[in-house]
Every structure is written in C-alpha cells, then in structure tokens.
Amino acid sequence: MLELENVDKVYRSRGKPPVHAVRALDMEVGKGEIVALLGSSGCGKTSTLRMIAGFEDVTSGSIALDNRRIEALPPARRKVAMAFEGYSLYPPLTVRENIGFALKAQQLSRGEVTRRVDAIAGLVEIEDILDAYPRAISGGQQQRVSLARALVRDADLYLLDEPMGQLEPQLRAVLRGRIKGLLAERGMTAIFVTHDQTEASALADRIAVMEDGILQQFASEKELKNRPANLFVASFIGEPPMNLLETEVARADGGFRLSVGSAMAFLIPGDRLDSTAQQALQQTPRVRVGIRPQKVAVGSGDVRVRIVSNQWLGDQSHVAGECAGNFLIAVTAGRVAARPGDVISFGLEPRHLHIFGTEGTCIRHAEVR
Amino acid sequence: MEHSSLAGRVFRGVALALVLVFFMFPIVWIFLMSFQSNEQILRIPPRILFEPTLFNYQALISGQLRTTAGNLEISFMRNLMNSFVLSSAAVLLALLLGVPAAYAFARFKFRLGETIAFTLLSFRFAPPLLVLLPLSLYYQQLGLNDTYFGIVWVYQLIALPLILWIVRGYFEDISPDIEHAYRLAGHSWREAFTRIAVPLAGPGIAAAGLLSFIFCWNNFVFALILASADKQPVTVGALAFVTASGIQYGQIAAAIVLSVTPTLLLALYAQRYLVEGLSLGAVKG
Amino acid sequence: MARLELSSVGKAFGAVSCAADLSLAVEPGEIVAVFGPSGSGKTVLLRMIAGMFEPDEGDILVGGHSIVGAPPERLGIGMAFQNFALFPHMTARANIASGLRARGAGADVSAKVQSISHLLKIEHVLDHSPRELSNGQKQRTALARALIGNPEVLLLDDPLRNVDAKLRYEMRLELPTLLRRGSASVLYVTQDYREAMAIADRIAVLIEGRLVQVARPEEIYARPATVAVARLFGDPSINLAEVVPVAERGVLFADISGTRVRLDTADHQPMDLGACWVGVRPDDLVISQVASGDAIPARVVAVTPMHEKAVLLLRFTDGTEWLAALPPSATVADDDVFVRFAPEASLLFDRATGVRIGLPHRRQAA
Structure with a gap:
C-alpha cells in the first residue's frame, strides 16, 4: 500500500550545520492499517508525515502509494487527506463549508455532500456548531472539525498530525473508539503523528517509534511492550516508564546472578536463556535490567523499600520506593496502605526482567507468562 | 523549496543585483559627488573616473567657501552640532516621558486609555505646516521662539508618538506574569518596572529611540520657521549652499555625507540590539 | 505558619462571572488542588489570592488577616506559574534568589539557594540563563523561586502543564514531599484529575466559577457530588x-x-x-x-x-x-x-x- 524506501531528509540552512531529520527510513504500511509515528519533538516524525503528504521534499529515497511513485508529485495529486496540527480551518467558511470543501471540489451533488458532512459531524459531535465560523468555536471543537474535514474525503491515505491532542478529556476515549471503528469499517489506511503514547496505543495497529531521525522499532503495542528492540524503546514505551537498575553479572549454579550492590539480586537460571543471551551475559560484566511498574509486586517479595510516595488515582495506585539509592515504581490495581517513610516489600521476579547490554542492545526479554 | 535549478538561481541573483543598484545608486552618486568640484559635477556627459578633491570637505569644516562671486561664510559645523544637540535632547526627553506612558498604556486599562493613545498617534497624521503657524505665534508670545528648548519641545510631536506606540507593543509582549512573579518576590511596582519591564523592552526602546532620532534629525520645516541661523540644524543649514552665484553641488553632497554618517553609524551600532528582539527565554517558546 | 481562607469570594469581569461565593480553607501543611475544566475560573481564583485582581465580594484571609488590597510584595506568597515566568535576563541563580534579596535575607542567600537547588536537582544549571534551560529545568527553577522564602502560602498555577509527560510523572511523585516541606498552605491548580488525585490532600472541584465539591480524592472518586464531577474524574470517563x-x-x-x-x-x-x-x-x-x-x-x-x-x-x-x-x-x-x-x-x-x-x-x- 504505502512503501517508504531508504528515505532521508536533510535540512540545510546557510551558516548552520545540516540537520539530518530522517535517516534511511524503510517502512511499509498495509491496506487498511492504522499506523502511529511516535516520538518526542524533533525525532523526525512530523518530517516523515510531511514528506508523505508532499509538503516537504524527499532528500533521497522513494515513497510509493499503491505501487505508484509519489515523492515527486505535488500534494494535490497524491490522493491523500490530511488533518493539520494547527487545524488550518478556512476562517471565512462555516464549519459545514469547511468540512464539505473538498467534496464540493469533487463535484459531488449537494445532497450527497450534506449527507456525508452530517454523518461525520455526528461521529465527532459537532452537529450543533455546523453553522458557526471557526473563530467562534473552542480549540477542541476546531480540532474535531479539522479531523472531520480530513476523514470525510475519499482518499487513498489519511494523514493526521497530532489529531487528538486538544480534545476535551471526557470525549477523547469515546472519539478514539469511534474513529478507530470508522477507519476499520471503511478499510481506510491512516498514518498519524503523536507524541502521546496513550493515543498511539489506543488508535494504532502498529506503532513506529522514532528517535534522532531513526526508526527504532515498528511493531504492535504489545510487541513494543513485551519485546522492545532496545533500551530506548523499552524506557520510552510504557506509563509510567520501566524501572531500570544497574547490575553486576556473576555466574551462579549454571545460571547468572545479577546483583544491585548488596541490596537486590536476581537469579536467572541458565535454561531460561538462549545461547546468544548466555554468551552476551558471559561477556558483559555489567548489564541493565528493566522491569515494568505493573510487574512489581507490592507487599510481598524480598526487596525492602522505603516508601517515597503512594498515590491513589482512582483506578490504580502508584507506589514509589527507594532501596539503597535505587528508585522503584510499582503500579497496582488496588489501594496500598503505606505512608511515605514506611518500609515495605517489593517483589521483582527474575522472569519479568528485561536485560540490556552495553549500548542498549537487548539481551533478553521478560517472559510473557 | 531548497532545490532550485541553476537558471532559477541566476535569475534570482540578477534580480537582486538590479534592485540593489536601483536603491544604492543615489547614495553612491552623492558620495562620488562630494569628492568633485562643481565644474566636474556639471560636466556633460558625467564621468565615473575623476580626480578626487577634498575641497568640499575643507570648505565645510573651515566654514569658508571661496566662490567666483567672493567669500561665503558657512556655518555647517555649527549646524551639525545643533542637529546633534536638538535631536538627542528631543529623544531623551521623549524617552523619559514616553516609556513610562507606554508602560501605562500597555499594562493598565483605564477609561479613555485607547482614545488618549490614539490621539497622541494622530499628531503624526497632521501636516506639520498646519500646526506651524499657530505654534510660532504662541512661541513668540511665550518667548520660546528661537530657543533650543522651544525646538526640542516641538520635536516631541515627532518623537513621542513614535516611542509611545513602538515601546507599548514591546511592553505588551512581555508576559505580565514575569512582573507578577517579581512583585510576589517582594519588590515594589517601581522596581518591577525598572528592573524587569524596562530591561526586557530594552531592544524595543533602543529601536524606538533610534527611529525617532532619525526622524528628528531629518526634520526641516519646524526648525526652518522656529529657529534663527545659530540654532538651525543641518537640514536647514543646507539651504545656504543655494547661493547667488549658483548651487554648490559639491558642498551639498559633502554636507549630506557628513550629516548622514552619524545616523548611519548609530543604526549600524544599534543593529544587534534591534535584531536581538524580544527573545524571552523564560516564557515557553 | 498560617491558614489560608477564602470567604464567599466573588468576581466578575463585566457580565461574566468568574467566581461566585467561593469559600475554602487551606490548613498549614495541607495541599488543596483546585481542579476543573478550562475556563472554570481556577486561574482567576489564584490570581485574586496573589493580589493581581481584587475580589468584588467576600474576603481572603491569611492567618486571620485580610489580604485584599495589599500590594503583592507584602503578601509573603510564593507562586509558580504555568508559563514559568522566569526573569529572562537573569541567571537561574538570580531568579531563585530574587525573593530572598528583596526581603533582606543577607548572608545566607547563597547557602539557601544551594540547598533548595539541591533538593530540586538543578545545581548544575544555576549559572545558566532561562533560555538555556529545558522546560523541565525551567519549571524546577520556578518552583525553587517559589519555595525558597518559606512562604506561608504557596500558589501553583498548573506548574506541570508545559513539561513533557515523563518529567510530569516524575514531578508528580516528588511534589507532595517538596510542597509539604515548609508547612505552607498550598493551593495547586491543575486540569489533570490524576495530578490532582496524586498530589492533593483535598480536591476543590471548580465548575463555572463555583465550588461543586471539596473533599479527599478517594471520596470524590467514589462519591462525586454531581454528574459533572463524576465525568471529570476517570479516564475513560464514567x-x-x-x-x-x-x-x-x-x-x-x-x-x-x-x-x-x-x-x-x-x-x-x-x-x-x-x-x-x-x-x-x-x-x-x-x-x-x-x-x-x-x-x-x-x-x-x-x-x-x-x-x-x-x-x-x-x-x-x-x-x-x-x-x-x-x-x-x-x-x-x-x-x-x-x-x-x-x-x-x-x-x-x-x-x-x-x-x-x-x-x-x-x-x-x-
């Protein structure tokens, strides 16, 4: 469907070193797939989207949509629809006219335009502001209009730049569901840019994690969480972020003993490691281990921590504890009766540990039950 | 688009060069004229190559101009001095009055505030000649005619609105929260004004000061009517070169070069402040 | 330390009412989060306490004394702003110290700056100017500036709004301890219900200028006073x-x-x-x-x-x-x-x- 091959983007401006925004990007998006480009600001995700849309030149590499090369075509001829981060609504047109603008250009009958606009307006809950002008409506409403304007079109590909960042919190979850349902029902292919991993995992079938212009990993949310390609992805994905500990490696009864000073030690049996992992551990004196806060048991286990904070968020507790200078966060569904300063037990099971070698390469993933 | 064809780049270069020549020509021509004698200047056709002479500058600086019709006294240096004194004093006074006023207009919403601010700006719309006649009558009665103070005062008509409107914009760009934060830290509003607002609007104040200095420097008609010979600025003094024996083009050119130089130097010096602008790193970018 | 008390405070701008009959007391050492959707009057409320606006009705008391009409510099209030509001032409150190110098703290200024910046982990950037700081460092500097004088009342106007998600999470864990340190009465404005629940002892829910419910976080979550409050707490919402x-x-x-x-x-x-x-x-x-x-x-x-x-x-x-x-x-x-x-x-x-x-x-x- 959409294929990016070895795409590079370099911004050159006089008197400044060139900025390599996107490096050797290979990516394939299937028909009907929803893909998120996720990363912090300056990671190259927006440049990528804009190159696909045609607002930015490709420095090198190729982009193909349905087997036709599009990287040299002007945006209007690529058959893509886009929702912009800044909304870019046409100020002199009403909301209805804004949404129907592209449809009119397609020479659809007036009745058909009205029908389609009404349908999409219902979906994003803007029926009551269809006759308002953009400046008269709130930021969240403008964003919904901008989404509707993109989704109402017939296009081969839908590009959405931070599509839901400004939405009213109470609406966000429902709209995510509805839009995902709409995209799936119509078999629409969509790529959206976001810095919010909650949004990425909620909407996307696959997530492309970018950093420094490099695609770090392109996989489903589950895969990213269970089998992160490297330390960056491991610590970037997951809320709250993965707990990381610096450990020393020693051999112990056919397995390995990973110890954090004298405070914690994890015994990894040899039969739980494949040969490459065994080899890597033999050669690396110090490794980083990571464990997701959701996998840290509270109140049982052999790690004694001093509670730093214990926060109940209505549906889950976030408990932060300190053990010999190491900071650990645990997330559990229930409430925890501990006050800052108390000493309680945390349980960190060796099978839940991700192990990372020098330079962040992944040695072993946590076992999925 | 960063990739443009070679033809496009050549075309762009030629177009830029043409515009540059068009704008720079008069300045370059005057600069060349200032090193030529009247005869050389009036030669037809004009020549690019000539034997330069410092005669014009000598005459201006010594104040003695020998022409075929005899010796002429010119007080150009005095005029230059006057220009400098009058413009600087006017700008200083305008800054002293205008900056606090601009702050008040930017920060406080008071009744008729907008009306007053607009009225002050509207002084710039009126043709100077319209106010000149009543003004000179008043000045004669008040004894302000032909005094430095009188001219500086009337220059406020030029400088004050400019400073008020430019600096007001700069003050409005500063987040009031920065001043609130300073006051909550235990400082009076006067300190917040002098230590926070004024330094942060510094580039704007410099720009406004420079601009109004140039406007004052270039003023002609106020000084022509309200000042006698010994208090006239260069703009009026240049009239002296239109003599009975003809127009002294060489001296005029040299006078222009000398009178433009200070403002030009000032502008070049202040450029970095002007460019710096208001980059308030503390406020989210 | 002194109790902060709002008594029937009301404020309108023209025909628009931003606060109506607000009564709320914050005890020394207590953190009360003011939570509500945008435009509900949270910021106006904070600014009335900080002396930037005067309430039309009611009274604001610190330690039993009315502070309405007093100039901001006499209030003894520390405040952190959403947009940081650092002084751009001063270093982080001078920013933090600005309050101490004005109050004549004298010789121990540098020791105090050192200790508060150690607590907030910004010692290494003290000599940087605000534009050289990351958003997280800016917010920590702004917090240090608010905390350093041990003010009786601390006002925080959505301080984590402009820092990225990861830092926001870290700060959410650290803030309660930091804010309780000086036993100030703390009012914390936020638009994020999780932040309110995580940080506050009590939450004051403000909707359209009115306090709809003031209670402990778990109380509000389990027993919201109105359907509007119920919808504000929980993601996905009820x-x-x-x-x-x-x-x-x-x-x-x-x-x-x-x-x-x-x-x-x-x-x-x-x-x-x-x-x-x-x-x-x-x-x-x-x-x-x-x-x-x-x-x-x-x-x-x-x-x-x-x-x-x-x-x-x-x-x-x-x-x-x-x-x-x-x-x-x-x-x-x-x-x-x-x-x-x-x-x-x-x-x-x-x-x-x-x-x-x-x-x-x-x-x-x-």
Whole structure:
C-alpha cells in the first residue's frame, strides 16, 4: 500500500550545520492499517508525515502509494487527506463549508455532500456548531472539525498530525473508539503523528517509534511492550516508564546472578536463556535490567523499600520506593496502605526482567507468562 | 523549496543585483559627488573616473567657501552640532516621558486609555505646516521662539508618538506574569518596572529611540520657521549652499555625507540590539 | 505558619462571572488542588489570592488577616506559574534568589539557594540563563523561586502543564514531599484529575466559577457530588445512560437499552426517583459472550488499549455508547457481547439538577 524506501531528509540552512531529520527510513504500511509515528519533538516524525503528504521534499529515497511513485508529485495529486496540527480551518467558511470543501471540489451533488458532512459531524459531535465560523468555536471543537474535514474525503491515505491532542478529556476515549471503528469499517489506511503514547496505543495497529531521525522499532503495542528492540524503546514505551537498575553479572549454579550492590539480586537460571543471551551475559560484566511498574509486586517479595510516595488515582495506585539509592515504581490495581517513610516489600521476579547490554542492545526479554 | 535549478538561481541573483543598484545608486552618486568640484559635477556627459578633491570637505569644516562671486561664510559645523544637540535632547526627553506612558498604556486599562493613545498617534497624521503657524505665534508670545528648548519641545510631536506606540507593543509582549512573579518576590511596582519591564523592552526602546532620532534629525520645516541661523540644524543649514552665484553641488553632497554618517553609524551600532528582539527565554517558546 | 481562607469570594469581569461565593480553607501543611475544566475560573481564583485582581465580594484571609488590597510584595506568597515566568535576563541563580534579596535575607542567600537547588536537582544549571534551560529545568527553577522564602502560602498555577509527560510523572511523585516541606498552605491548580488525585490532600472541584465539591480524592472518586464531577474524574470517563428507575419489592430497577438492570439500593428505602442518569465507571463493567437476562447486549465498535488496559467502545442496540476498561489479559473474540455491572457499582444522578442521589454507604474503593 504505502512503501517508504531508504528515505532521508536533510535540512540545510546557510551558516548552520545540516540537520539530518530522517535517516534511511524503510517502512511499509498495509491496506487498511492504522499506523502511529511516535516520538518526542524533533525525532523526525512530523518530517516523515510531511514528506508523505508532499509538503516537504524527499532528500533521497522513494515513497510509493499503491505501487505508484509519489515523492515527486505535488500534494494535490497524491490522493491523500490530511488533518493539520494547527487545524488550518478556512476562517471565512462555516464549519459545514469547511468540512464539505473538498467534496464540493469533487463535484459531488449537494445532497450527497450534506449527507456525508452530517454523518461525520455526528461521529465527532459537532452537529450543533455546523453553522458557526471557526473563530467562534473552542480549540477542541476546531480540532474535531479539522479531523472531520480530513476523514470525510475519499482518499487513498489519511494523514493526521497530532489529531487528538486538544480534545476535551471526557470525549477523547469515546472519539478514539469511534474513529478507530470508522477507519476499520471503511478499510481506510491512516498514518498519524503523536507524541502521546496513550493515543498511539489506543488508535494504532502498529506503532513506529522514532528517535534522532531513526526508526527504532515498528511493531504492535504489545510487541513494543513485551519485546522492545532496545533500551530506548523499552524506557520510552510504557506509563509510567520501566524501572531500570544497574547490575553486576556473576555466574551462579549454571545460571547468572545479577546483583544491585548488596541490596537486590536476581537469579536467572541458565535454561531460561538462549545461547546468544548466555554468551552476551558471559561477556558483559555489567548489564541493565528493566522491569515494568505493573510487574512489581507490592507487599510481598524480598526487596525492602522505603516508601517515597503512594498515590491513589482512582483506578490504580502508584507506589514509589527507594532501596539503597535505587528508585522503584510499582503500579497496582488496588489501594496500598503505606505512608511515605514506611518500609515495605517489593517483589521483582527474575522472569519479568528485561536485560540490556552495553549500548542498549537487548539481551533478553521478560517472559510473557 | 531548497532545490532550485541553476537558471532559477541566476535569475534570482540578477534580480537582486538590479534592485540593489536601483536603491544604492543615489547614495553612491552623492558620495562620488562630494569628492568633485562643481565644474566636474556639471560636466556633460558625467564621468565615473575623476580626480578626487577634498575641497568640499575643507570648505565645510573651515566654514569658508571661496566662490567666483567672493567669500561665503558657512556655518555647517555649527549646524551639525545643533542637529546633534536638538535631536538627542528631543529623544531623551521623549524617552523619559514616553516609556513610562507606554508602560501605562500597555499594562493598565483605564477609561479613555485607547482614545488618549490614539490621539497622541494622530499628531503624526497632521501636516506639520498646519500646526506651524499657530505654534510660532504662541512661541513668540511665550518667548520660546528661537530657543533650543522651544525646538526640542516641538520635536516631541515627532518623537513621542513614535516611542509611545513602538515601546507599548514591546511592553505588551512581555508576559505580565514575569512582573507578577517579581512583585510576589517582594519588590515594589517601581522596581518591577525598572528592573524587569524596562530591561526586557530594552531592544524595543533602543529601536524606538533610534527611529525617532532619525526622524528628528531629518526634520526641516519646524526648525526652518522656529529657529534663527545659530540654532538651525543641518537640514536647514543646507539651504545656504543655494547661493547667488549658483548651487554648490559639491558642498551639498559633502554636507549630506557628513550629516548622514552619524545616523548611519548609530543604526549600524544599534543593529544587534534591534535584531536581538524580544527573545524571552523564560516564557515557553 | 498560617491558614489560608477564602470567604464567599466573588468576581466578575463585566457580565461574566468568574467566581461566585467561593469559600475554602487551606490548613498549614495541607495541599488543596483546585481542579476543573478550562475556563472554570481556577486561574482567576489564584490570581485574586496573589493580589493581581481584587475580589468584588467576600474576603481572603491569611492567618486571620485580610489580604485584599495589599500590594503583592507584602503578601509573603510564593507562586509558580504555568508559563514559568522566569526573569529572562537573569541567571537561574538570580531568579531563585530574587525573593530572598528583596526581603533582606543577607548572608545566607547563597547557602539557601544551594540547598533548595539541591533538593530540586538543578545545581548544575544555576549559572545558566532561562533560555538555556529545558522546560523541565525551567519549571524546577520556578518552583525553587517559589519555595525558597518559606512562604506561608504557596500558589501553583498548573506548574506541570508545559513539561513533557515523563518529567510530569516524575514531578508528580516528588511534589507532595517538596510542597509539604515548609508547612505552607498550598493551593495547586491543575486540569489533570490524576495530578490532582496524586498530589492533593483535598480536591476543590471548580465548575463555572463555583465550588461543586471539596473533599479527599478517594471520596470524590467514589462519591462525586454531581454528574459533572463524576465525568471529570476517570479516564475513560464514567458511562452514563438516561433512565427512570422503578422500585419493585424493595429493589430499584432501571431500563438500559431495553434491558432491565438492577441498581444498588442497599440501605435506603427504594422509591421512584424520576428522570435520572445512571453512571457506571468503565472499570466496573463486566463483559461476557453469554447472554443473560440482566446483561445488556452490545456490539464492540473498537478496542483501544490505554493505560495498560483494553478499552472497548460498546454500542447498545438503542445507540447508546459505553466504554469498558478490561485488564490487558482479557481478549474479546466476538463483536457481539453482553455487558453487566454489579448493582453497587452504579451511581445515580438527578437528571434535572445533576446532583447525585445519596446512596450513603457507597463502595469503599478497594
């Protein structure tokens, strides 16, 4: 469907070193797939989207949509629809006219335009502001209009730049569901840019994690969480972020003993490691281990921590504890009766540990039950 | 688009060069004229190559101009001095009055505030000649005619609105929260004004000061009517070169070069402040 | 240390009322979060206390003395702003020290700056100017500046709004300890209910200039005063359906999308309540593939994983849309499912007023 091959983007401006925004990007998006480009600001995700849309030149590499090369075509001829981060609504047109603008250009009958606009307006809950002008409506409403304007079109590909960042919190979850349902029902292919991993995992079938212009990993949310390609992805994905500990490696009864000073030690049996992992551990004196806060048991286990904070968020507790200078966060569904300063037990099971070698390469993933 | 064809780049270069020549020509021509004698200047056709002479500058600086019709006294240096004194004093006074006023207009919403601010700006719309006649009558009665103070005062008509409107914009760009934060830290509003607002609007104040200095420097008609010979600025003094024996083009050119130089130097010096602008790193970018 | 007290404070800008009859007391050492949707008057409230606006009505007291009309520099209030409001032409150090110098703290200025910046982990950037700092460092500098003088009252105006998610999370863990350090009365404005619940001892819910509920976080979550409050707490937010409950033989029933569902009535005499909203949190829904008399048939429109949960958008036969949040391990194979919830998980609100209909025993959260 959409294929990016070895795409590079370099911004050159006089008197400044060139900025390599996107490096050797290979990516394939299937028909009907929803893909998120996720990363912090300056990671190259927006440049990528804009190159696909045609607002930015490709420095090198190729982009193909349905087997036709599009990287040299002007945006209007690529058959893509886009929702912009800044909304870019046409100020002199009403909301209805804004949404129907592209449809009119397609020479659809007036009745058909009205029908389609009404349908999409219902979906994003803007029926009551269809006759308002953009400046008269709130930021969240403008964003919904901008989404509707993109989704109402017939296009081969839908590009959405931070599509839901400004939405009213109470609406966000429902709209995510509805839009995902709409995209799936119509078999629409969509790529959206976001810095919010909650949004990425909620909407996307696959997530492309970018950093420094490099695609770090392109996989489903589950895969990213269970089998992160490297330390960056491991610590970037997951809320709250993965707990990381610096450990020393020693051999112990056919397995390995990973110890954090004298405070914690994890015994990894040899039969739980494949040969490459065994080899890597033999050669690396110090490794980083990571464990997701959701996998840290509270109140049982052999790690004694001093509670730093214990926060109940209505549906889950976030408990932060300190053990010999190491900071650990645990997330559990229930409430925890501990006050800052108390000493309680945390349980960190060796099978839940991700192990990372020098330079962040992944040695072993946590076992999925 | 960063990739443009070679033809496009050549075309762009030629177009830029043409515009540059068009704008720079008069300045370059005057600069060349200032090193030529009247005869050389009036030669037809004009020549690019000539034997330069410092005669014009000598005459201006010594104040003695020998022409075929005899010796002429010119007080150009005095005029230059006057220009400098009058413009600087006017700008200083305008800054002293205008900056606090601009702050008040930017920060406080008071009744008729907008009306007053607009009225002050509207002084710039009126043709100077319209106010000149009543003004000179008043000045004669008040004894302000032909005094430095009188001219500086009337220059406020030029400088004050400019400073008020430019600096007001700069003050409005500063987040009031920065001043609130300073006051909550235990400082009076006067300190917040002098230590926070004024330094942060510094580039704007410099720009406004420079601009109004140039406007004052270039003023002609106020000084022509309200000042006698010994208090006239260069703009009026240049009239002296239109003599009975003809127009002294060489001296005029040299006078222009000398009178433009200070403002030009000032502008070049202040450029970095002007460019710096208001980059308030503390406020989210 | 002194108590901060607002008594019937009211403020209007022209015809727009931004605060009406606000009464609230913050004890020394207590953190009260002012939480509400944007435009609800949170910032105006904070600014009235900071002396930037004067209230039209009512009084603001610190330690029993009115501070209305006093110039900001005399208030002894520390404040952190959403946009940081650092002095751009001073170093981080000078920013932090600005308050101490003005109050004549004298020789121990540098020691105090050192200790507060150690606490906030910004010692290494003290000599940088604000534009050289990251947003996280800017906010820490701004916090240091607010905290350093040990003010009696601390006001924080959505201080984590402009820092990225990871830092926001870290700060959320650190802030309560930091803010309690000097036993100041702390008012913390936020638009994020999780931040409010994590940081505050009590939350004051402000909607359209009125305090709708002031209570401990778990109290508000379990027993929201109105349907509007219920909708503000929880992500995804609470599911609602329009019902007219009917009492039958001591049990309250309601009709949701054609299914008769039992509602909680434990220790109050059930009676006909008129038009109501019934609210059930997405976490309390149980999804099954098997039909039963009290389960609402629904179609799964989409599955959107969030916060380590699988969130299902369900559409009932009458078009009502509800969200269900299931543990990540739950897999939903079928498009057609049946939805149930425990009677005690339901909340009832009067449809005309939005006020919750008191079921006093309400489940204790965990």
